[in-house]
Amino acid sequence: MDAFNNFLTGTVTLFSDPLGILIFFGGVVGGMLFGAIPGVSMLTLAAILLPFTAHLSPEHGIMLFSVIYCTGVYGGAITAILFNIPGAPENAPTAFDGYPMTQKGQAGKAVGAAVMCSALGGTVSCIIMMLATAPIADWAISAFGPPEIFALVFFGLAVASSVGAKTFWKGWLSILIGLMVAVVGLDPVGGIERYDFEMPYLLAGIHFIPTILGFFAVSEIFVQLEKKAKGSYKAPKLSVDFPSLSELIAHKWAVFRSIVIGFFCGILPGIGATLAAFMGYNEAVRWSKTPEEFGKGKLEGVISSETANNAACGAAMIPLLALGLPGGALTAMMVGVFQMHDMEPGPLVFLNSADLVWVVFAAMFYANVSILFVGFLETKTIINLLRIPFQFLAPMILLLATVGAYAVRGLTIDVVVMFLAGVIGFFLRRSGYSVAGIVLGLILGKIGEQTFAQAMQMVHFEWTGLFSRPITAGLLLIGFATLIGSVYGEFFKKKPTTDG
Amino acid sequence: MGNLRPGHLIEAALWLILCLFLFIYSFEFNQDIEIYKFGASAWPRAIILLMAIAALGQLYHHWKRGDEASSEIISKATDDGSEDAAHEAHHDGLKWYASTFGLLVIPFAYMRIPDWIAAIISVEGAGVHLIRIIVAAILVGIFIYYMRRNMIGAMLTLPVFFAAMLEDFGFYSLAPFFIIGVMFLFGERRPKFMASIMMLILGLLLLLFVKILYVGLPVGNMHPFYDIGSWIVTVLQ
Structure with missing residues (x-):
């Protein structure tokens, strides 16, 4: 009952302030638009807006970012489905089936499913978040230390290693490239310079926004040109055929499973929506009676990943607000908003600024609900982007990506890094490597190393000590089992099923 | 030689050269950290070792199966046609x-x-x-x-x-x-x-x-x- 009263208070606070309403709707439309424009993402918008939040109140600043987070994750699905360009890493699995659906003329159905499932996953996640924040935060504080987070990162990478690459080994090589790129810069324990090649720019590490833009948006342009060169480029077919209610009801278990996966992935610091989407997709394949249809335009693939990544958004706010741990790029920017107002996210925010927390929760709830309405209206407009010939869309995407990469830190070297990442991504993609794996390795690499160092200090550098902690032991053992199973399959499976 | 082609050998050699370069460069920052006995180079060296193992595993895969995909369903799911496009456009010589x-x-x-x-x-x-x-x-x-x-x-x-x-x-x-x-x-x-x-x-x-x-x-x-x-x-x- 307390939660309901707090929610009502948050709602009243949100909608009784004209500036709050303006910021809320600006965030909803901006998040969707930037998520949906190929080449830029909600991160671009967030990076552009970050300096301006200094002029807003902490409530408005955090609320704006949380609304952008919810609607931007959905918006990124549109580009993933229409152009095979995920707006963010968490939309990458959506492209696996969404883009083939577009090529088959079912873009409308795929986008429609993304709208409904994003709204559903996000709204349910928000409700659970509001009801369970306190007990879950208490549990996470006591049960999740660095060893558990490291084990979770290891488990996540072990599960994701097979995603996106032609072979198991190429999947691992992709992840390892990402982990290696994350090493560049200062070491997290002693601040020692690593692989900086005496370039001051590299001391701060390679920023993930230009890298993500390069690997996904820029390399896609290069691939499309190559397809055009061999004459196999086909403009996607148009349709606005939304999925029927019965089609969605038929996938109720996929939706339920993805909400559970998404919520639990989201709540764990440092993991967030990316792993949620990959695991949601992976589990959908595993549980399906027709797994061979995945990757060829199966609606369940879109439903699973989009439900899971939006379900993770609400949950991702818990470690941020309760522990001060960002779960991903956007929540890391939220830490920046807090710091600009001389505040530190963490347990004290719950005690001292309950108003702020509940305004944010209410805003996220209504942002997810608004995806359903604004999303349907906006989809019909955005789908018309497909009518633009690619030779006109390509320079626009490249210039938007240029602005996005430059806006992060105001450095032209970030633009160079982005385009070089695009060139590298192009060569790796055509050789069967996974750009999604590289990005996952890059994002989780820093957290993995930091938590490993802390964990080893905690167990006095006796690695067996990790197995005395049940959650750590469980996650490490499942991760190793997944790995050993995949290696066994590589060496001892006689004939691969290449025809699906 | 199994199903190995010169391209496979070049790919493996590039990976191993990269690993060797990264390993040699790691001596530039191979410093002790008082509170952390593994130092600054242990983590990158572990990644390099895994990279070399994966490169050799990939070479073994090529030797046994050539250019075939693993049997992982997900890997097939993500074939975006870029490999075929490169091959058919004769952009791989x-x-x-x-x-x-x-x-x-x-x-x-x-x-x-x-x-x-x-x-x-x-x-x-x-x-x-x-x-x-x-x-x-x-x-x-x-x-x-x-x-x-x-x-x-x-x-x-x-x-x-x-x-x-x-x-x-x-x-x-x-x-x-x-x-x-x-x-x-x-x-x-x-x-x-x-x-x-x-x-x-x-x-x-x-x-x-x-x-x-x-x-x-x-x-x-x-x-x-x-x-x-x-x-x-x-x-x-």
Whole structure:
């Protein structure tokens, strides 16, 4: 009952302030638009807006970012489905089936499913978040230390290693490239310079926004040109055929499973929506009676990943607000908003600024609900982007990506890094490597190393000590089992099923 | 040799050379940390070791199965056709790679050569700017000459070249040429159409980012490009 009263208070606070309403709707439309424009993402918008939040109140600043987070994750699905360009890493699995659906003329159905499932996953996640924040935060504080987070990162990478690459080994090589790129810069324990090649720019590490833009948006342009060169480029077919209610009801278990996966992935610091989407997709394949249809335009693939990544958004706010741990790029920017107002996210925010927390929760709830309405209206407009010939869309995407990469830190070297990442991504993609794996390795690499160092200090550098902690032991053992199973399959499976 | 082809051996060799290079470089920061007995190099070296194992595993896969995919369903699910496109467009031969990497040298040449020349002839300030403009003009000429022979190589080079010149020439002076260049490489040949689309794209971008969102884009640091960029920003804001 307390939660309901707090929610009502948050709602009243949100909608009784004209500036709050303006910021809320600006965030909803901006998040969707930037998520949906190929080449830029909600991160671009967030990076552009970050300096301006200094002029807003902490409530408005955090609320704006949380609304952008919810609607931007959905918006990124549109580009993933229409152009095979995920707006963010968490939309990458959506492209696996969404883009083939577009090529088959079912873009409308795929986008429609993304709208409904994003709204559903996000709204349910928000409700659970509001009801369970306190007990879950208490549990996470006591049960999740660095060893558990490291084990979770290891488990996540072990599960994701097979995603996106032609072979198991190429999947691992992709992840390892990402982990290696994350090493560049200062070491997290002693601040020692690593692989900086005496370039001051590299001391701060390679920023993930230009890298993500390069690997996904820029390399896609290069691939499309190559397809055009061999004459196999086909403009996607148009349709606005939304999925029927019965089609969605038929996938109720996929939706339920993805909400559970998404919520639990989201709540764990440092993991967030990316792993949620990959695991949601992976589990959908595993549980399906027709797994061979995945990757060829199966609606369940879109439903699973989009439900899971939006379900993770609400949950991702818990470690941020309760522990001060960002779960991903956007929540890391939220830490920046807090710091600009001389505040530190963490347990004290719950005690001292309950108003702020509940305004944010209410805003996220209504942002997810608004995806359903604004999303349907906006989809019909955005789908018309497909009518633009690619030779006109390509320079626009490249210039938007240029602005996005430059806006992060105001450095032209970030633009160079982005385009070089695009060139590298192009060569790796055509050789069967996974750009999604590289990005996952890059994002989780820093957290993995930091938590490993802390964990080893905690167990006095006796690695067996990790197995005395049940959650750590469980996650490490499942991760190793997944790995050993995949290696066994590589060496001892006689004939691969290449025809699906 | 099993199903191994020379390309597979080159791929494995590149990975192992990369691992060796990264391992040797790790001695540059192989320092002890008082509170952390593994030091700064243990984590990257573990990654390097795993990378070498994965590269050898990949070589074994090629030896046993050639270019076949693993039986993982997910790996098949993510086939975006880029491999087939490269093969069918005959963009996987040694000659194509040599030509492409030759083109990709152009942006790096721009980043280095003007400073070398300026150091040799001891020039500073406006003289360096003049050298930069002359070197850029020569490299653009070379790029245009080779562009038609290798369109994909040119497309890979153009954005990197654009980014390399951004600091000196600025976004506002380069963007129109960049838009037209990309459209040309994608097969558009109607000059009036290209000019109209260029103005439309540029107009929309400037309106959104410069006029509405006040995003500061690079204006360049050389006369007259800096003046052009600053004038556009002043007019819009």
